[in-house]
Amino acid sequence: MSGTRSDIIKVIDGVVHAESGEKSQKCYDNWTKNYDVNLTNIGYFLPKRAVESFTNYTKQVNIEKVLDVGAGTGFVGQYLRKDAKYEGVIDILDANMEMLHLASKKDLNFRNIIRHWIEGELPVRDESYDVMMCVGSFIPNHVPVTSLPGIFKCVRKGGLLIFTTRVETTESYKQEFDELLASMERDSAIKRLEMKEVVHFENVEKKINSAIYVYQKL
Numbered sequence: 001m002s003g004t005r006s007d008i009i010k011v012i013d014g015v016v017h018a019e020s021g022e023k024s025q026k027c028y029d030n031w032t033k034n035y036d037v038n039l040t041n042i043g044y045f046l047p048k049r050a051v052e053s054f055t056n057y058t059k060q061v062n063i064e065k066v067l068d069v070g071a072g073t074g075f076v077g078q079y080l081r082k083d084a085k086y087e088g089v090i091d092i093l094d095a096n097m098e099m100l101h102l103a104s105k106k107d108l109n110f111r112n113i114i115r116h117w118i119e120g121e122l123p124v125r126d127e128s129y130d131v132m133m134c135v136g137s138f139i140p141n142h143v144p145v146t147s148l149p150g151i152f153k154c155v156r157k158g159g160l161l162i163f164t165t166r167v168e169t170t171e172s173y174k175q176e177f178d179e180l181l182a183s184m185e186r187d188s189a190i191k192r193l194e195m196k197e198v199v200h201f202e203n204v205e206k207k208i209n210s211a212i213y214v215y216q217k218l
């Protein structure tokens, strides 16, 4: 069942505005089998746009290892392989087994598929990736703002951090997100290369914007 566009938006609102991370995860369990078809229907091209930023910033750089955080069903990996023609290592990490299982069946040659509920640092070696990507997962009741410094540890110095958040969020998430990024930049831990706003779902009337950020780890 793919559902009408307004049914799909209701499911998404249930996931995004769930009372807790656990409840949100239960919604993903039930939604996984329709996730790709539903999101394609409403024009979810945020992963494609983030991969365009990947392509723009990696033209002159040798990239061998990418970690996709909050990877879900593997949309970012799909665009990395098919649009960016990236052939290097992709590891994917997510809390949800159903979503990861679907990703694993896509023949995208993921090296490691890591199930982990992010609260702080990641279960990977520090500075072991050239690029960390995280699309659609920095929102309330998903990946906490406070985990940003822990997540960024996975990328080597000079590597790239490419991620998104919604421009309007509940619980002052976006404000805290931007404040923490600004403080890390003041501490010379990261440098902003780009921030641009794009439409989150292109085929729905009520437009929601997301911001795509590209930072370099210093």
Ligand SMILES: C[S@@+](CC[C@H](N)C(=O)[O-])C[C@H]1O[C@@H](n2cnc3c(N)ncnc32)[C@H](O)[C@@H]1O
Residues within 6 Å of the ligand: 021, 025, 028, 047, 069, 070, 071, 072, 073, 074, 075, 076, 093, 094, 095, 096, 099, 116, 117, 118, 119, 134, 135, 136, 137, 141, 142, 143, 144
């Ligand atoms: C909106 S989906 C985005 C998935 C994918 N990046 C995409 O663009 O389609 C958010 C994902 O974040 C995952 N997630 C939410 N909170 C998480 C946490 N604390 N740790 C790890 N994964 C989390 C969910 O399981 C879900 O797969």
